[in-house]
Amino acid sequence: MGAQSPAARRPLVAAVLVGSLGIAGGCRESDRPVSGPPPYVRELKPGEGKLHVESACLSCHNARTIITLEGMTKDWWRFDVCKMRHTFGAEVSDVDTAKIIKYLEDNYSWPDPVEDRERTGTDVIERVCYQTPESVLYHAPEDVYLVSNINGSPLGVDGDGFISKIAADGTALDLTWISGEREGTVLNAPKGMAIQGSTLYVADLTVVRKFDLRTGGPTGNIPIPGSTFLNDVCEGPNGSVYVTDTGLSGNTEGFVNTRTDAVYRIEADDRYRAIATGTVLGQPNGCVAVPGGLVVVTFGSGEVYRLDDDGTRHPMPRPPRGVLDGVVALGDGRLVISSFGGQAIYILRHDQTYEALAPLVDNPADIAWDQKRGRIVVPQFMKSRVVYFNLDGATAGATPTGP
């Protein structure tokens, strides 16, 4: 806030006077703080979505709870509405959630320079109550994004993970399409996903879980004894999938290396084998299948390599920064890689050099490639939002744009 106008200062002067005169009593208009809106504002501003706020939000507290917080950022409003849903039990549908967040963004948020600079993706896809989203997968036949939500600690065996089904325009079709909180479904800290036939494979700590792609119902589990942090799953040949183990566990200080680094190949009949193991793998994270094997990007060493099915590694150019998470291959074979270390999305061009497609993307986790729209979809882990960047035809380095 800038300098106060004389009018704004007056109540403070009055309060000081009242105090010094020793007048006791309850709350008076003159005791009100000088910041915030004038005390007589008790009505929400008119606008689309106002009715939704009134019906969903005013059963536990009045409108002033909202009005006095005018000036919070857009991100803050989204967090707060999601907190009302997830923590305080406000009953708000997925559709109304988006409308309420939009209303609060439009009417009660002020621009924030840092947030706006980072806000390089669309502002549509994120009015959804993601909770620590780790991975996005584009499912072309249905034209939807599946988003895995860890919901809490990435290591937590807490049964509260969920997978959202999101339309490409950002509408939450079903926020908790698959949910560990539903009877009969186990999901703790879901991360990478892959689709083979009618099955969705999900990496969940030390187990790969299978779900029916149509119903979301569980269809089996593949425990991988000896693994600690199964992270990405990618489609392999002949109905197989590959899954990486980043080899992590945790204590109060943060992540600890378990040295269980590995890449497994699971066949259509659930039999699996490790095609490569050992810390030489550099904490493998994202993967994408290529002929004869897969490309792996690493969380620990910041490397990119191609791994043959017999376990031979073929180094590829190393991105400018590390702590790599997701990788996808574009139709023309170029790779796109997300980097926590660089807070960036890199594209490996045909001349084998990297270009930052999108710098300043805080916490970019496991990305998806929406080939229909030419879009890279990015879950922002700690920000609990999902943004996307349109790849402009063949142009690498295209500026990120909205829808």
Ligand code: HEC
């Ligand atoms: C089921 C009850 C309930 C509903 C419904 C509800 N809230 Fe809240 N809200 C709370 C509680 C509890 C608090 C915390 C109050 C406190 O800390 O003293 C709160 C606090 C707030 C705050 C103050 C900031 C904060 O996070 O403590 C805002 C803003 C807010 N709510 C907005 C909303 C909006 C917007 C909606 C509609 C989507 C909503 N509330 C619906 C229970 C509810």
